[in-house]
Amino acid sequence: MSWSRLARDDAQLRVFDGGSGFPVVFQHGLGGDEAQVRGNFPDEPAVRRLTVECRAQGESTAGSTRPFSIAMFADDVLAAADAHGARRFVAGGISMGAAIALRLAIYHPERVAALILARPAWVDTPAPANMRPYAEVAALLARMSPSEAKVAFEASATGRLLAREAPDNLVSLLGFFDRPDPALTATLLGDIAADGPGVTGGDLAAIRVPTLVIGHGVDFAHPLAHAEALAARIPGARLAVIPPKATDKAGHVAAFRSAVATFLDQILPSLESSS
Incomplete structure (x- = not known):
């Protein structure tokens, strides 16, 4: 595994690149960092995981470009994937990271081979x-x-x-x-609370890659209804409802990892054979 720095405008972004196998670009939530991803991402199956600590989060600097936006962060993530030679990848993330992944899938469909939307905080409207x-x-x-x-x-x-x-x-x-x-x-x-992924209902209906949506209850910031809506509106999407983090943290993490691992196990053979 390795850490590197990526210059974007006058910001310095910290990028994690670890493991080997098909690339999975997996992003943290608002105010999070790579450790949040590491704590939830499964050890198996073997994949190459890239995580960018978004501007003003983790150990990445803020730079001077404002406002912060999901579009900005998605562009940064795509630039990091380019810099690390990940031309086609599974895009995923938690909360804000899910919004980043969703934007990448819609605006750069040629790059995204599959999609993991965990604990989504947005569907298709800004400032929910x-x-x-x-x-x-x-x-x-x-x-x-x-x-x-x-x-x-x-x-x-x-x-x-x-x-x-x-x-x-x-x-x-x-x-x-x-x-x-x-x-x-x-x-x-x-800035981020007022923003959104910049997608429409029509965009969701046009997604044609394998998609996993993870949701749970007892969570005001990440309503289960958001996960259900995304799973219903993205063709063929799979919905995994897991234990709430607020009432069963250990069960939540175990179920989160299991859902991601099962999904990757199912889709990786076809992705690897076509790469």
Whole structure:
């Protein structure tokens, strides 16, 4: 396995390239990093995994280009695939990473051999209601100190709702208040919460590659209804409903890995024979 740096505009992106076999480009969620992917990705079957830590996340720098967007991150991922010689690959990701993968499949269909959409936070519209808590965190960070903003968010109607109905989401959101650059974090969260993958229902219906969608309940940020909608609208897509992360983290991770491993086991023989 190896790490490298990729210059994009004035940003420096950290890229993981590990394993051998058919390439799988798998992306983290908003505010995540390669470790999030590593913690959920199966050890088998043998594949070559590439993960780009998106701008202002992990150990990648932010650069000066604004706004941050899913389109920007998708372009960065494609540039990393080019730099690493991955001409055709399985595209996948978690949450924001799923949106990046979906955009790649629609805008660059010649590059994407299969698709894995895990815990999707978007379907085909920008700024969905489930992303509003991220926008609220961004707004608080933009006008308060991190400690004051954290207290205000926990006490807000959204904070109380998440504490009752999606505690795992609340823990994740509270972590943003502890990041080292509050202004940058506010910009990142605000920009992405207002964005979307830039696709239409017609685009979804036109996808013609094997697709796995993974969803679960007890998750305000990643509604099971989003996973169900994508699976229903992408022809031939398979839906895997796994245990909620909030109530059974070990079972969630095991089922996530199993779903991805089973899907890859089923599609890799044909992909490898055609490559």
